[in-house]
Amino acid sequence: MSLPGPGEAAPADVLARLQAVVDAALVHLSLDDLLDELLTRVRDALDADTCAVLLLDEDGLELVARAAKGIEEEVEQGVRIPMGRGFAGRIAATRRPVIIEDVDHSYVLNPILREKGIKSLLGAPLVVEGRILGVVHVGTLVPRVFTDEDMSLLQVVAQRVALAIDRSLAHERVVQMTEVQRDFVALAAHELRTPATTVYGLAATLHERRDDLPPETVEQLENTLYEQADRMRRLVDQLLDLSRLDAERIHVAPQRVPLRRCLEDIVRSAAAESRDQVEVAVPDGLDVLADPTTLERVVANLVGNALRYGAPPVVVTAEQSDNHVRIYVEDHGEGISDDFVPYLFERFRRSEDSTTKAAGTGLGLAIARAHARAHGGDVFYRGEGRGARFELVLPAQPLTGG
Ligand SMILES: Nc1ncnc2c1ncn2[C@@H]1O[C@H](COP(=O)(O)OP(=O)(O)OP(=O)(O)O)[C@@H](O)[C@H]1O
Ligand SMILES: [Mg+2]
Known part of the structure; x- marks a missing residue:
């Protein structure tokens, strides 16, 4: 097993090999440069032919090839491996290292690993503070029996690599x-x-x-x-x-809210003289545990928009299920064009035709969504061609009686 760097005489010195992989100089690199450097070092430290890192996507459902040495096609072709499946998926799901001595006779999902003639694989999970970030694996072109020492080394390296990646991702977010x-x-x-x-x-x-x-x-x-x-x-x-x-300084204070009365009050002040164009079709006796300010900010915004850009009648309905309350605001206007839907909740975004209909800044829906999210919920557009329909969903325990 070869050791990188000058003066590394003791072949069994795991610490020295580890040191060669993760040193302080890496702290200042961007994520891509960091991975580039790390993969070469990991590959050399384990005397392997390939090394790759797959990172978990945002939904946490799939691993996506992010960087590779010796199997660069993995990244180019955007290899995605479902959590729990194949070699990498199993490592991520179980959070344990996996060794495959003979790829040809094993459950390896990634076609590129076979195409490149990889014979043996050793992989470890990338975990930081209990969160799984992805998987790092090395591969060899000749059959290889990875030792316990190899496995321990990769595991320790994976810990350090995970930390470096996590820091780098946090920096990218900033x-x-x-x-x-x-x-x-x-x-x-x-x-x-x-x-x-x-x-x-x-x-x-x-x-x-x-x-x-x-x-x-x-x-x-x-x-x-x-x-x-x-x-x-x-x-x-x-x-x-x-x-x-x-700044996440919003304080959410849920309290018992009689939904119908609360929504009627909101509509009365939001619709003002257009009150008779809005119907509140919410059953009496539906009480929920929610912050009335959140309800007011979101529903007033949605009703205001429905009156300005949509057409009457505007209908407000609500239902309670699965510990969530769902409030719908729909109108009978033209709805929102498919082209504009992806931008609907972006700040300062307004559709072209709306600029002639009413004055506005395009902040209303961004604010509504931020309030809903601060409450642990969200606002969605649910239009299906016939008029606009928005849904506010909030986690809210069911309460009985009124
Ligand atoms: N019910 C609706 N029907 C048709 N278009 C809508 C509807 N609601 C929103 N929109 C479109 O989405 C855009 C963004 O709405 P948003 O509430 O974020 O901003 P705004 O109403 O333009 O300005 P602001 O609310 O800041 O005064 C609107 O300009 C309009 O183009
Ligand atoms: Mg608005």
Whole structure:
């Protein structure tokens, strides 16, 4: 078994081999560079021909080939292995190392491993603080009997590698978040500029020329000033709401809520003079344990949108099942085009046709979703062509009586 690095004389010195794989210099590398470097070192330390890392995807259902040495096609072809199946899937599911001495006579899902003529495999799980991140494995082109020492080495290396990957992934998330925030600040400033400029212009005109202008003009200017100031105030409220939600400082306080009455109150204030266009079809006596503020923020947003972009009648319904309460808001308008659905909940996104229908900033649904998620639930679009239909789902224990 060969050892990398200068001056590594003692072949049995597991620690030295380990040291050669994971050293402090790796801390500063990006995830791709880190994996590139680590795989070569792991492969050399175990005197293998190939080495690969598969990482668990977001849903935790499949392992996806992320980096490889000697079997690069694994990554290029985006090999995916279901959790629990095949060689890698079994390692991830059981969180235990696996040795396969003869690939030809074994349950190996990944066709590339066979095509490349891999004969023996040794793999270990990548686990950090009880979370499984993926699998690292080495392979040889000639049959090889991996020893207990090889297995222990790979396991210890896997622990260190998992830690390095976890740190690197966390760093990537921070970078991503920073980008999102930078975009957000730019967009927010852009949205605020229009009303701010108008408010300033109108106020300046009134300040300097009020006495020279006919009373009707002054009144008109004052009305516009009021509208623009109101728009600005609303926007600032929305931005504050979002930044609080981003910082996860939202405090959810579930309490016993008589659903029908609560939804009627929300609709009354959200729909105002259009109240008769909204029907609340919720049975009496349906009480749930939920935070009324979350209900108000989400349902008011959905009803407001239905009235602005959809068409009456707007119908609000609710049901309780599986310890969840589901509230639906649907309208009889044109619904949301398939092209726009993927962007619906993104900040500052509005469909092209809606810009002519009503003033808005495209923050309402992003805010609604953030409130619902802070409550452990979510908001979904459930439209199927005939009008828009949104669903708010919240975890809520059933309560009986009213
Ligand atoms: N019921 C609906 N029918 C058709 N389109 C809708 C409906 N609800 C939302 N939309 C579309 O989704 C977009 C985003 O909605 P969202 O509530 O996030 O923002 P907004 O209403 O434009 O502005 P804001 O709520 O910040 O004042 C809307 O601009 C509209 O294009
Ligand atoms: Mg809205």
